[in-house]
Amino acid sequence: MTPIRKDLIERKISLIQDDLEKLSRLKDFTLNEIVSDFMKQATVERLLERIITRAIDINQHLISERATPDISPPKDYHETFLRLAEIKIYPADFAKEIAKSVSTRNLLVHEYDNIDYERVYHSIKDCLKDYRAYIDYILKAIG
Secondary structure, eight states: OOOOOHHHHHHHHHHHHHHHHHHHTTTTSOHHHHHTOHHHHHHHHHHHHHHHHHHHHHHHHHHHHHOOTTSOOOSSHHHHHHHHHHTTSSOHHHHHHHHTHHHHHHHHHHOTTSOOHHHHHHHHHHHHHHHHHHHHHHHHHHO
């Protein structure tokens, strides 16, 4: 097992924290205020995508460094969150909850012509809550 690259993880966490701070400035707008303002809408979309994608990068690194041979490699991004529970980074119930964010990322990345903005809007508060907890779990794990 090679050592965990704390510098890589800490840099990505810092970027996630910066984006969470920016996203928190948009959480009190209504759905209509965001959807009717292209800049707010595009900002929400991009921040959500960046936060989730950076977490996936962290997940993949931790899995490659900490997974034992009895843990199967993740088949998709959703499973990267589940594998972190298997390697004792955080509880399984949290893994199932935060893994749902991958569907938001996939919607933004792959279905940008037909986005359900109500779903994206409701992802803001979930993202803020879940990814703040995610950061705490990751920082504790890498000590």
